[in-house]
Amino acid sequence: MDTRRIPAHFIPLALAVVLAVLYVSDEVSSEPSIFALDPYGEAVAVSNPGPGAVDLKGLTLSDGEGAWTFSQSLRIPEGGRLAFSLEKGGSPFDGRVEVVPVGEKGVVKGKGSFRLGNAGDDVYLKRGERILDAVCYGSKAIDDRSVWTGPPAGIKKGYYLVRTGGDTDSAAAWTLRRPGVTETGFDPDRRYDAEVTPFLFPDSGGAPVYEALEAAERTVRVSMYLLSSRNVYALLCELEDRGVDVTLLLEGSPLGVDIAAYVPLMRSLEDHGGEVLLIGGTSDDRFTYAHAKYAVVDGRKVVITTENWTSENMNGGIRPCSYGDDIGNRGWGAVVDSPGYASFMEDVFRNDSKRDYGDVRRFSDEFPNARPANGLFYDPPDRAGWASYGAKVVPFLSPDGSFEAEAHYMDSAKDRVYSEQQSIGSSFRDAEEGSPLWNMAQAVARGVDARLVIEASSAGSYAYALCASTGIKAASMESPYVHNKGLVCDDVAI
Secondary structure (H helix, E strand, O other), X not given: OOHHHOOOOOOOOOOOOOOOOOOOOOOEXXXXXXXXXXXXXXXXXXXXXXXXXXXXXXXXXXXXXXXXXXXXXXXXXXXXXXXXXXXXXXXHHHHOOOEEEOOOOOEEEEEEOOOOXXXXXXXXXXXXXXXXXXXXXXXXXXXXXXXXXXXXXXXXXXXXXXXXXXXXXXXXXEEEXXXXXXXXXXXXXXXXXXXXXXXXXXXXXXXXXXXXXXXXXXXEEEEEOOEOOHHHHHHHHHHHHOOOEEEEEEEOOXXXXXXXHXXXXXXXXHHOOOEEEEEOOOOOOOOOOOOOXXXXXXXXEEEEEOOOEOOOOOOOXXXXXXXXXXXXXXXXXXXXXXXXXXXXXXXXXXXXXXXXXXXXXXXXXXXXXXXXXXOOOOOOOOOOOOOOEEEEEOOOOOOOOHHHHHHXXXXXXXXXXXXXXXXXXXXXOOOOXXXXXXXXXXXXXXXXXXXXXXXXXXXXXXXXXXXXHHOOEEEEEOOOOEOOEEEEEOOEXX
């Protein structure tokens, strides 16, 4: 793919801004509903679907054995949520809903004992004797078909229940959520002004990454599936020596890789004052893998790449790719100068690196007897000028909303949909609806130029089959190794 012909907006661009002014009435006219249950945090969240605000005064939450009553005015605005918990100082629902401890703001215990059963319970929201809403989960069923139908919602240790399917009065409306797993759905209007510097692997040798890290003055936060480059570690050690606060979050169990070979490099960084955290490879894993490759520098710049920071990809040598090279993969990257986007990514980093959930541990605890690497010194990369472009950046996360985002931009394309992929995966090979290939094929049917490059060893004869069956112009590429996960839709690049 000749990227010189592709406009340099290297991440999703939003082309228009639509602003809506919403009038929220103070009129109290709606009835609330139960929004979430956290048996392990002894908490219940109530939501107000609207219209208007709702006052909880006079209402009761109960499990039939005890109750919490609302003895004074406590309003929830339209679209708002409020949680109530027996545990003071806790963080039920992963801190996403404001919590009022029982005993404060007029929320008082009634007769009996209302404690959510871990194995199962039935919970009611009442106005007097009238049931406004009800939910049951686990081993406890509700037989009253006027408020609940079918089996109870499922429950699992360490999870909480959230209403995601409207008011169906059934388990179909409820979803289990794991604390610490983000739920940032795709929003095309979540966009940030940015100056974007795009680059390629293997052409750049990772030089733009080095240059962005070299410029750090305060903080560097790196989340990486595999960081094995001695030179990157050497630079991070130098940054710590300069007073820059460096934190690494590394996948603890990358597929087919023994991280023991890189333990001395991690030890060296910690010896220089950096912090190394390992995520995954436990029974409490929140994600299949922490597969991201990004860094946030000084809370202002984000370096994001499709490639792991290995010695081959980060060799520092700038050269035109000859398509015969075997040093480094074909991949994309960008340095995004945007305080707003950087703040978004720092929030993601903070969430993923929390040790509260059991799948993140300190490197020094995992490898207490590790020894530092010998002869570690930083070799600066080749220097070159890198073109930068003004753009709007639209972030989205996997698995939160990645498919929805890609489908949105492919379905909006009028001229071209170009993609490079290491692998399509067996689950998508039939190009049925729900597959990115289906969206590409639909684009072809609209007259859009759709092209796909797949890594040769994973493609086999599949590229030819795609050409014949879908009209997608598909091909395999042997060299350099295609590790990319890139998509171009008109003037939007993902």
